[in-house]
Amino acid sequence: MANVVSNFNAFSGPSLSPPAPPAWRPDGLFDPAVADRYGVTPREAAAKIRTGIICNPKSHRNRSSVEATKPFLSGTVLAVTPRTQAELAEVLTDFARHGIELLVIDGGDGTIRDVLTAAARVWTGAAPRVAIVPSGKTNALALDLGIPDDWTLDQALTAARDGTVKVRSPIEVVRKTDGTRLHGFLFGAGAFVHATALAQRTHRAGAFNGVAVGLALCWAILQTLFGGANSAWRAGDRMRIRYQGGAAPAYAAGANADTDRARYLMLASTLQHMPVGIRPFGTPREGLKTLVVDAPPRWLAAATPLIVTGSPAAWLDRAGYHRIDSASLDLSMGSGFILDGEVYPGGDLTVREGKPLRFVVP
Template identity: 45%
Template sequence: MGIISNPRSRRNWKVNLKQKIGPGVLAAAPTTNEGLTQALRSFATHNLDLLIIDGGDGTVRDVISAAAPIFGESLPLLALLPSGKTNALALDLGVPLGWSVESAIAAYTIGQVQMRRPIEVSRDGEAPLRGFIFGAGGFVMATEFAQRTHRFGAIDGLAVGLSLIGAVAQTCLGGSHNRWRLGDRVEIFNHATGETSVRDFYLLLGSTLSRLPLGIKPLGKARAGFDVLAVDAPPRLLPFSACAVVMGHEGGWLERLGYHHGHNIPPVRLTLQQGYILDGEQFPGGTIELRTGTPIRFVTP
């Protein structure tokens, strides 16, 4: 067994890693990408059966992105100890806050496993990033708003709810040149059809998760695969449309107003003028490739 712990995760600030682990568990608490890579390379020499990730969504993204080229097809089973400001993947997997190393090992022993396919985001000359929630346009600004709510102690579902309310308010109260309403110009190349289109989107949101915080359902009915919501800029009848979207409605009048849902999205190339968000962190815009990755096995309660 091995554990990668993020000492910067909110619930780890006052916890000593030694208090979490038992005998025979390899442990590392890297604070840089280079330290994370070194720790994973060291773990790989021990032929791990179980790799425990102690952190939030961003920590999971960093670990599974760095682990892919190190472990290849021999990636061990993963388990999560949700200790970050946001823990959407843990919520989707049914992993409770406060889950322990002992509980993860016990679940591994009896073979309680679920699989999730990550989103892979890549650009020329760089190794792919792997995560589970992708966003662009207004989602970038909403994430910036969420980071401000974290400073006041709002985490997990509360932060999501405040960010949603704040995004709608900022959009509705702004004028025609409000940066929320203008959105982001996105060029989309569909590898399956060979077609290119250019659209101004208020929001792009995509995920491979079945369940999101607060029970919101902006991607519509949960399906296997990469689901996407794309909202044209400027958004129309936003206060009413936003309520319908978060309740899981799709198609019909929402489609006619510019709220588009897509399911099991094939590989696409996006050119973004602004940046994008992957599991809570902002990355530079430009041309990126999006696709679903190889399923990852998670030990769950």
Template identity: 40%
Template structure:
């Protein structure tokens, strides 16, 4: 079953003049425990049927928003409390919604963030090196003695006549990636999650690319136009297939992807993208090497592009996927959001 379409008109927004940089400045006494705010998503896969321990410390404040519309109120309350640590208990979709709603509240003054991997997919925590069984207590302890990793999320903004709005997340894909996400839902039903689901779906996709016909959704891709940088330079096309179509597109600011996949080759920092034109069957044999981070010669001539860019625009005539959820066709500006500090073990 296809995921629901995320409409920008439904994104809760906060008046930038009302709440931005509202996080209170709190002076902590030596040895005082950090003030922690927890966004707990009871609908996340790893939380279903589980009670959340709310009695860890009086300095921990728990919010369980029923839906996206309640997130701004919960985050604004955390900001007024002057929290030192924001804990997101959920999967990649929960992280996307919290960052999106929090952008108008925290602005450039975010607290440190810890993520408990409780979703069906937890790509961000794979990148951060967070174990799957990480607990709230361990996250609070890591605030004092753990490591800090900085990442900038992808910022997707609408253009043209669509409702204004911005969404923050970490993995954006289109074309066969949309098909793969739907296939991943089937893998979840079979009990495969996280890196296992990614590995199973990638293997299935390679088989589809090799054996399926041109009308198959894995091979057909989507009509899209990509322009790079502030100058909006049209992205080159290998000439394989229609110049208005791309078979596969994936963009991310993560440095480590699930299942050990290294689609961006030597590119690691910032906003990166891999794009496949309508590649030929003999070129599909290169995909396993590309997945391992190898860069065979002549990739672009064979329809495989690995690009690093601070921003790009995407004009797409089909749905695309952003952190597991479908977004409608349209014109979008994709850049990078604020630099965030993540707490890790």
């Protein structure tokens, strides 16, 4: 069983928080000015909000492991370190049964993907607010939300007290053969799979977050430019793509055709801001956005700076660089895909915008 720091039954017991009625507004949130005057601390605030904390002890620089969270524990705050997917599902089920209002995820993008994937099976209706403590090798969601790299659990609990949130919808990837679902924020296929493998090497070399992503993508482009006409990077992977709705532009017929063809790269994301300031989808905006690049990529040296800076140049689409917004798409491919850093086998998939979630932000 997962390492449960506090007993789940504590949720039904007496609260350990001291009485401070003047600090509370009618909506159940703290009034920061009054709270400061009465010396109410973030841990006491958390004791008023039923909080479940998922800690990933394997995260690159985990700050709030089980030992570090002990000072924050009370009758309504639980910290858990699940070691397996089965334990994670069990913990989240217990969290839901005890009515948590705040789910804290201490880890990187991969941890967030695993927790949100499991949570979507538990909370089929309204989900609790989510707070991120970015402690992984890559923290793209935290960067998009404006969460600083050094944000602590204490600061996350303070923000939860003050009630500031941003809404983001994850990508939902559904495997048609068995209905299994994944939830994440950055989907990639083709050259992006190879680039992510290179990013793992840059992690071992000490580069993290957007730096690792940027270095990997630069190396992938160099491999494509100088790898020769028969390079595997240039050949791409065969994909069948069919957009089902949204704002796919009419000029994207080549990318939208329901036929198998080689694609150099496919990216999809619901993030509004990407690492290191790149803009592969153009102007930052809400919704599910995709970039599809035909293989072999044409005029890559000229197109790359325009793609990464979000240029709307019309010739990019004619050259095979298609930016398409859509609420949902069907995708068939034999090769694998990446979701938030993890490789999964290909197949017949639906990629769509998932249910909106409320994230606690500074």
